[in-house]
Amino acid sequence: MTDVIRQIDISYYVYLSILLFSIGVLGVLIRRNAIILFMCIELMLNSVNLLFVAFSSYRGDANGQLFVFFIMVVAAAEVAVGLAILVMMYRNTKSVDVSLLDKLKN
Amino acid sequence: MGVSEILAYALGIISVASALLVVFSKNPIHSVLYLIITFFSIAGQYVLLNAQFLFIVQIIVYSGAIMVLFLFVLMLLNLNKDTEPQKSNLFKFISIITACSLFISMIAMVKGVGNLNLPSEPDSQIGLVKNLGMVLFSKYVIPFELSSVLFISGMVGAVMIGKKETHDIN
Numbered sequence: 219m220t221d222v223i224r225q226i227d228i229s230y231y232v233y234l235s236i237l238l239f240s241i242g243v244l245g246v247l248i249r250r251n252a253i254i255l256f257m258c259i260e261l262m263l264n265s266v267n268l269l270f271v272a273f274s275s276y277r278g279d280a281n282g283q284l285f286v287f288f289i290m291v292v293a294a295a296e297v298a299v300g301l302a303i304l305v306m307m308y309r310n311t312k313s314v315d316v317s318l319l320d321k322l323k324n
Numbered sequence: 325m326g327v328s329e330i331l332a333y334a335l336g337i338i339s340v341a342s343a344l345l346v347v348f349s350k351n352p353i354h355s356v357l358y359l360i361i362t363f364f365s366i367a368g369q370y371v372l373l374n375a376q377f378l379f380i381v382q383i384i385v386y387s388g389a390i391m392v393l394f395l396f397v398l399m400l401l402n403l404n405k406d407t408e409p410q411k412s413n414l415f416k417f418i419s420i421i422t423a424c425s426l427f428i429s430m431i432a433m434v435k436g437v438g439n440l441n442l443p444s445e446p447d448s449q450i451g452l453v454k455n456l457g458m459v460l461f462s463k464y465v466i467p468f469e470l471s472s473v474l475f476i477s478g479m480v481g482a483v484m485i486g487k488k489e490t491h492d493i494n
Contacts (some may be wrong), residue, residue: 228440
């Protein structure tokens with residue numbers, strides 16, 4: 219399995235993670251369901267993780283993979299708190315539509 | 325074309341396709357299931373890149389814990405597929421243009437980078453649990469302990485926010 223580093227250029231992983239990140243941004247922009255928004259944020263975090271792991275493997279440097287580990291830790295905590303906020307929001311507004319949360323506008 | 329090369333491209337196509345389905349599928353439960361496919365294909369890329377520890381962590385944490393949490397909340401809220409109001413077509417068009425221009429500008433930024441000076445024979449053993457553990461518990465031991473504090477505060481925060489209020493504010 220080690221020969222993927224010799225066979226594929228790192229630009230493949232760079233472009234793949236840029237594409238996944240852009241799809242995540244697109245999802246955050248066009249959807250209004252707060253759960254889907256969270257999922258698109260997870261997608262963006264994962265694309266960044268993929269880029270970290272690719273560079274870490276191509277350079278033979280362990281620091282990148284540990285950084286990914288810490289990103290996963292923070293993402294897990296973020297999802298736990300975020301979904302609690304989401305359940306609270308559903309309890310108050312009976313909806314998970316983020317465009318209802320515009321009280322700061324007025 | 326070697327086997328691992330074909331696998332890498334196939335996993336890339338699967339992850340991009342299922343990521344697009346996450347964004348464009350109407351039913352939120354289908355979105356969660358497609359996101360699980362995306363996470364598994366990214367985990368496959370980790371295997372190809374010789375990061376076995378992160379492969380296992382990706383499967384357990386993302387595809388296991390986080391996605392179960394998402395599905396649990398989704399089924400708790402009992403959302404029907406027609407409850408989500410759609411944004412206007414003009415806004416969708418502008419969003420697609422914005423995301424495409426972000427993609428193109430990031431590609432252009434990457435193209436401008438010169439030689440990366442990557443080593444021709446990198447150490448292939450760094451992704452193993454033993455080596456990562458040695459680095460984690462020597463160089464990164466303080467961030468590791470701080471992340472446990474973060475987890476405690478996250479747990480307390482989630483319980484505090486999710487608790488039903490005994491008195492009605494409004």
